[in-house]
Amino acid sequence: MIQLYYDSYTLDFPNRIVAPGNLKNGRNDRLTGRRMFANRVLMGTVLGFERLTLNAGNMMGGYSWARAGIYPHQICTARLAACLGERAAIILDQVLPEDRTTLLDLARLRHPTHLWDIANWSQDVRVDDAAFAGAMASGTQNYSLWEYRQDGFCTTEMSVGQFMLMGQNYAAYIRFENACQMDALEDYACKPVRDIAAAFKTGHTAAALNHALRLGR
Numbered sequence: 151m152i153q154l155y156y157d158s159y160t161l162d163f164p165n166r167i168v169a170p171g172n173l174k175n176g177r178n179d180r181l182t183g184r185r186m187f188a189n190r191v192l193m194g195t196v197l198g199f200e201r202l203t204l205n206a207g208n209m210m211g212g213y214s215w216a217r218a219g220i221y222p223h224q225i226c227t228a229r230l231a232a233c234l235g236e237r238a239a240i241i242l243d244q245v246l247p248e249d250r251t252t253l254l255d256l257a258r259l260r261h262p263t264h265l266w267d268i269a270n271w272s273q274d275v276r277v278d279d280a281a282f283a284g285a286m287a288s289g290t291q292n293y294s295l296w297e298y299r300q301d302g303f304c305t306t307e308m309s310v311g312q313f314m315l316m317g318q319n320y321a322a323y324i325r326f327e328n329a330c331q332m333d334a335l336e337d338y339a340c341k342p343v344r345d346i347a348a349a350f351k352t353g354h355t356a357a358a359l360n361h362a363l364r365l366g367r
Contacts, residue, residue: 219334
């Protein structure tokens with residue numbers, strides 16, 4: 151079977167931005183897409199750009215890229231927070247009593263890293279058809295159970311983070327000078343983006359660059 155990979159995006163030189171594009175990982179594994187995304191950040195860093203912008207969406211993009219260190223754009227934070235609050239209410243009875251206030255507070259997105267805390271909430275919750283329909287009704291994109299099942303997603307049990315962020319669509323960004331965001335990206339992608347970029351920018355020998363690249367494999 152042919153596996154299709156591509157990643158297209160715009161390099162906005164006047165504004166020093168890696169602008170949104172389309173990424174396809176035909177392998178459908180957990181790591182390849184992460185590293186492809188990290189390569190966007192690597193390109194922007196090497197070019198001396200300021201940030202990467204994206205639309206975190208589709209079935210699981212709102213969840214996956216939140217784990218990669220993105221911040222939601224201010225223009226969509228209120229709408230996203232409202233959706234998260236509605237979804238939190240659907241599964242609140244499955245969350246430990248002592249954690250319920252925390253989940254509701256995180257859903258308000260008072261700080262951009264609260265999105266990461268939600269995405270990384272690993273407790274599993276049961277999701278029946280009614281809960282799934284309620285989640286889609288409170289989301290920004292409306293997918294069917296059939297579409298998720300066709301793509302191999304488990305729709306009867308998932309993590310809190312997956313339930314809260316599946317099917318969401320929001321504008322987001324990573325600032326390359328934000329160490330916290332870059333730490334999160336590198337951890338998620340298992341790729342030392344800053345080390346590789348430094349090797350390019352400082353003209354290190356080929357051996358030093360190859361060493362940095364090997365660390366990212």
